[in-house]
Amino acid sequence: MSISTVAKKLSTAALIGAVFVLRIGSVAQATVLTFDDIAPISYFVRIPNGYGGFNWDNFNYINGSNPKITRTGEDNGRVSGDYVAFNGFGNPALVSDSVFDFNSAYLSATWNNGLSVTVEGLNKGATLYSKTVVVNTTQPTLVNFDYFGIDELKFTSFGGVEPYYLRGAGTQFALDNFTFNEKATSVPEPTLLPALLSIAALSAGSVLRRKHQQNTKLKQS
Known part of the structure; x- marks a missing residue:
């Protein structure tokens, strides 16, 4: 599997995770009269x-x-x-x-x-x-x-x-x-979404770096 394919899958997973977290947050804000x-x-x-x-x-x-x-x-x-x-x-x-x-x-x-x-x-x-x-x-x-x-x-x-x-x-x-x-409350907070996406992007980048390092070691061995 190519690095670009991995990146696409990680990006999709990150977006889904961010939306899921936001949805949980909106449910938690229910009001009780x-x-x-x-x-x-x-x-x-x-x-x-x-x-x-x-x-x-x-x-x-x-x-x-x-x-x-x-x-x-x-x-x-x-x-x-x-x-x-x-x-x-x-x-x-x-x-x-x-x-x-x-x-x-x-x-x-x-x-x-x-x-x-x-x-x-x-x-x-x-x-x-x-x-x-x-x-x-x-x-x-x-x-x-x-x-x-x-x-x-x-x-x-x-x-x-x-x-x-x-x-x-x-x-x-x-x-x-x-x-x-x-x-x-079901609409994502504008200040929260970029933060979640940034965290997701950092996580995806970390995985890609490890993947690249593993591939480099295999080529050198």
């Missing part, structure tokens, strides 16, 4: 637009430690802190922004056990993804969505049966630890 860093409240209010960089339509956040909601999904569905989000009156709720990736979230039923929640990922009004999960009031369920390149999420809940121990029924669901990546 816990709803615990909005203004403290005793019961519930609307999630303000701008929280986490999103617009929130028909989403409230509620203090799950309030005695009024003991044993409901808003109490049992808490993953971090005291607060969770829920859809007002059990109606469809939307989260929108410029393009982003939706990774995962914890979902619970607020009142009805066996509640179905359909989560759609859209871009410019077109549905790119759709997943329906069934959740209960007793504990949160982690759902991995992996919706890439969307600008809107639509949550629609329906069905389920009121459990015997709750004096109320409804199609509200609880949402906690909303995890996403802004689209910008």
Whole structure:
């Protein structure tokens, strides 16, 4: 194998390695919205637009430690802190922004056990993804969505049966630890890429020098 062929293969490997490292870095920058860093409240209010960089339509956040909601999904569905989000009156709720990736979230039923929640990922009004999960009031369920390149999420809940121990029924669901990546984080940092490529080039050069030295020794022997 010629030195030029080796160099080409090393360069390709170096580029692939650099892209792989950058992709790992972007995944590590995922943001988790816990709803615990909005203004403290005793019961519930609307999630303000701008929280986490999103617009929130028909989403409230509620203090799950309030005695009024003991044993409901808003109490049992808490993953971090005291607060969770829920859809007002059990109606469809939307989260929108410029393009982003939706990774995962914890979902619970607020009142009805066996509640179905359909989560759609859209871009410019077109549905790119759709997943329906069934959740209960007793504990949160982690759902991995992996919706890439969307600008809107639509949550629609329906069905389920009121459990015997709750004096109320409804199609509200609880949402906690909303995890996403802004689209910008998947683009390589301009100052990081040259550094990685320089390291890769130095490594490739070192291998080529050793290869050349080995060939020289073989010729001299």
